[in-house]
Amino acid sequence: MAIAEWVLPNGQRADYALFKGLEFYGIVEAKKWDQDIAGQMAQPKEYSREVPFRSDYLLVDNQMGDYKVPFIYTANGRPYLKQYKEKSGIWFWDARNPKENAYALEEFHHPEDLALKLTAKNPDEANQDLVNDNDFPKFADRDYQVEAIKNIEEAIKDGKKRILLAMATGTGKTRTAIALMYRLLKHKRARRILYLVDRNSLGKQTADAIKDNKIGNLSISSIYGVKELQDKLPDASTKIQIATVQGMIKRLFYNDNEEEKPSVGQYDFIIVDEAHRGYAEDKELSDKEYQFYDQNDYVSQYRRVVDYFDATAIGMTATPALQTTDIFGQPVYSYSYQQAVLDNYLVDHDAPTIIKTKLSQEGIHFKKGAEISLFDQASESIKSEKLPDNMNFEVKDFNKRVITENFNRVVCDYLAQNCLNPNDPELGKTLIFAATDAHADMVVRLLREAFKKAGNPVEDDAIEKITGSIRHPNNEIKLFKNEKNPNIVVTVDLLTTGVDVPEITNLVFLRRVQSRILYEQMLGRATRLCPEIHKAVFNIYDAVGIYDAMNKVTNMKPVVKNVKHDIHYFVKRKDEFGISDISEQYQIDLSAAVDRKIKCMNDAKRKDFERLTEISSIDQWARDLVHLNRKAFLNEWKNIEQLDKLQGDKPKQYISNAPDEYVGIERGYGQGNSDPEDYIESFNKFVKEHVNTIPALQIVATRPKDLTYDELKKIKLELEKNGFKEHDLQSAWKSANQVQTTADIISFIRQAALGSKLVDHDVRIHNAMQKVYGMANWNMVQKSWLKKIENQLISSTVLGPNAETAFSSNFFKRQGGYKQMRKIFSDNADQIIYVLNENLYV
Known part of the structure; x- marks a missing residue:
């Protein structure tokens, strides 16, 4: 559809449009118009440029390019359809900026929307103000958060209407979004923003975050008017409104009260939290199907909300799905779980503990003709039935297709005896994923019995179910996050996404899922840092084989992280x-x-x-x-x-006499869950086979003194992709050799490639620093800086091949960088790094 013409309902084209003030009054057919129009479609009449017309009407001649109004529409009465996007919808063009393209809307703007557009700050000027503003709120000033905001603002400047941000769970997407909203409102690039969530608990969590995060002494909510979930429409002064997708669907498409229906121009930006949740996949109807079916039945309500408003939509997710990128496009910025772990913003997970039972190994088998009990979920009653055929169930069917209390009892007994202790809050909290609501009830009961049987009875509220079926789930979520109890929570889907409880150190899987996205969201519940309980890694207890099943497709495989010593x-x-x-x-x-x-x-x-x-x-x-x-x-x-x-108390051991019996556990290493010896051998083989083909490996093996910090991160990521990580190598070495080691990944690589002796990380650095301490008679200030260099080296493993590179890291840059080091150490600044690199791997 050309911008310079309008399509009449009868399919004819027109070159002129008639407006009264800001209100659209009709389309005038080329060379014909009626001067006496009062809100009706123009009647054809010969047109002459010299014919006078009433001054409160304005004629727009598109072919001449002489636009006398700021906003121009074109429509043919057909609702917007993606497959007919050039022939449907209400097309809108802001004629004040000829470089901007027209786009389709579901409805016309309200006059108030257009009045606000006229009073808004020029977008180009606001965009430039954002570019020039390098002051980011303190609550979202990590390097990756700043980079994410800059990339979004650049996409806005480029005129993108759909933008996607991908950040790992636990890296502060909400804080990043709040900082972005603050900057957009501060520079008047936005006058009102809609923050869209998919459930009430996330909306409440976002509202609390807007109240808690501050600029100086003022919260964001006190600087800008905020409307929360219970508020249907914003006030004139409202800058941020929080709403659920479900609530907005009701207001937009199932609302008999037009006064409560938001206008298309009510928001300038929509931020969609957890944007991977598409609710239903869109389907485009063919030309033939369109004649018989209503397209609205085949368009996801989630997408309809985003498409309804004349606003730039920004989706945020940790796990982009296909429907997410279909709506928002590819991410303008991504920050992965692996990178966040390497940067010490998230915690890694340890090798999973695979809980095996006799039934999980052999399956459950019913023979033809056997009379079995069936649970009827509709009537919640138990019935009997004779089987017409043999039936076999594997562990993936447990708790969904087949109810097996004995299997769950053995797993709960093992957890209570060896893994979990709700009476010690310093050990962190536990989240258990059940298959159904009834299964969750069973697990809660069996766990309480198991702790009592293990001689460690717990308070009744220490173990609870939190699902959508309970009376006040949001209150229970708040208790799980902020109070001692519940310590162990059993859920189905309610806590799989968006809930932030840093104290979670244990995840237990009693259900299989087929979705990679859902699995990664489940893992994301335990990735957050929690220094209060010295959380270094989190534990996975897998009784249904989900870890192995998802390991090939997940993006959240374990990443390197040192564990603290005893x-x-x-x-x-x-x-x-x-x-x-x-x-x-x-x-x-x-x-x-x-x-x-x-x-x-x-x-x-x-x-x-x-x-x-x-x-x-x-x-x-x-x-x-x-x-x-x-x-x-x-x-x-x-x-x-x-x-x-002083020796600590050892937990008591109990043996279950239930029909199902404990078989054992297995600590698997790497992608194949290898035993310790095989894992080390496969690592050595990988290094030898690739030392000459992977440049970073060759540098580590032959010239470690030339290694940069960025190269070290790359080699860690490359090894992780192939199933090798530093913590697992240390653990496997201890299991295989009965020797504790804290050797870093560089030492393991050199041991595999050259046969070098493994030396503990701290000891190797201490020995190298002794050479530096002996270089000169350092004064007190210099000694203090040498300590800082040593601590930084312990933290980062390498500094750099030369002093200029080593002292350009963020830590030293904040202290004045290489220039400052030259002032402190004079000519010795370069020699310090040289001596360190020469002695680190001798």
Whole structure:
């Protein structure tokens, strides 16, 4: 459809349009018009340019390009259809900007919408203001969040109407969105924004985040008027409105009260949270089908909401689906789970614990003619039936197609005896995925029985079901997030997406899912950092084989992350670490290990320690350790050794006599869930076969001193793609050789390629730093900076091949970078990095 013409209902073209003020009055056929129009379609009449017409009407001549009004429409009465997009819909063009293209709307703007468009700031000017503004809110100023916002703003500047942002669960999509809204409103690029969610709990969570996140001393909600879920329409002053997709569908398409129906121009931007949830896939009807069916029955309501408004739509998701990219296009920015783990913004998961039972291995079999019990879900009653044929069920069918209480009992017994302890909140919380609501009830009951049987009875509200069937699910979610109990929650679908509980350290799978997106959302419930409980990794307990089933397709495979050491590790390596020269990081790590141990001690053991050391409070002593100066810290070493001697309580072991019986567990490594020896052997084989074909591997093996931090991250990602990660190598090495090691990935690669000896990460860095400490008689300021260099090297593994590269990292850049290091160390700045690199891998 050409912009310079309008289509009449009868299919004819017209070159002129008639307006009164801002209200559209009709289309005038070429060279014919009627001067006496009062809101009716023009009647054909000969036209002359010299004929006068009333001053409150305005004639627009498209062919001449002489636009006398800012906004132009064209329509033929057909509702907008994607497959007929050039021949349907109400097409709108903002004639103030000839470079902008026309686009289709479902309805005309209200006069108020057009009045607001006229008073809005020029988009080009607002876009440039955004480009020039490098001040990002503190609550969303991580590098990747800033980059995400910049990429979205660039897409807006380029005129994109559909934009997609992909960020891993737990990396702060909501905070990023709030920061983006703040910037759009601040620079008047948006006058009103709709924040769309798919469930009430997410809407409440977003509203709370808008209230909690602040600019200076003011919350975002106090700076800009915010309407929440219960508010149907915004006020004139409202800048942000939160709504559910379901609520907006009702207001737009099933609303008899026109006054409550939002206008197409009510929002300038729509931010769609959890945009992977498409509700129904769109279907385009063929020309023949269109004659018999209503297209509205085949268009997802989710998409209809987005398409209804004359607004730029920004979708946010951790797991883009096909229908997501169909609506929003490819992501303008992506931040993956693997990258977030490598950047220490998320936690990795440990090798899964595969719980095996006799039934899960052999399956459940019913013979032809057997009389079995059937549960009728509709009537919630049990009936009997004789089987006409043999029936066989594998573990993937458990709890869905076949109800097996004995299987669930064995799994719950194992979890209660070996894995979970709701009575110790410092061990984190647990989320269990059940197959159905009735299955969730069963698991809650069996777990309570299992803890009682294990000699560890729990409070009644320590284990609860949270599904859509309970009376106040949002209240229970809030308790799960903020209170001690519930500690273990059993859910079906309600908590699979969008719920943020950082204390979750255990995921238990008692159901299979076929969707990669749903599986990754489930894993995402446990990825968040939680320093309060020293969360380093999270655990997966898999009783139905979902980990292996999804491992080939998921994007959330385990990534490298070092695990903190226990007290015995530090005590054993006292001489290696050089206790006379304590580093700040060493003191922090040891203090954390002390804290973890005392939290697991019972009252009797705690009193024994206080008596033997003459310390009045073990808790206060542990809290003070990290703040002591070097001399005072060394004076506490005898007490640290005393704490190491105290053995923790071992859990009791119980054997189930149920018809199903415990077979064992399996710790799998890598993509094939290999045993430790095979995993190490396959890693060594991979390195030898690829050391000459993967450039980064060759650098690690032959020239580690030339390695950059970015190259190290790339090689970690490459190894992870092939199933190898640092933490699993350390764990497998310990299992295979009965020797604990904290060797980093570089040491493992060199051991595989060259046969080099594995050296613990901290020890290797300490030895190299001793060479640096011996280079000169450093003054106090220089010694302080050497400690910072050592701590940074412990954290990042490598600094860089030369001083200029090493001191350009974000940590040193904030301190003044290479230029500042030259001032502090004079000519020795370059020599420090040279000596370090020469001695790290000798």
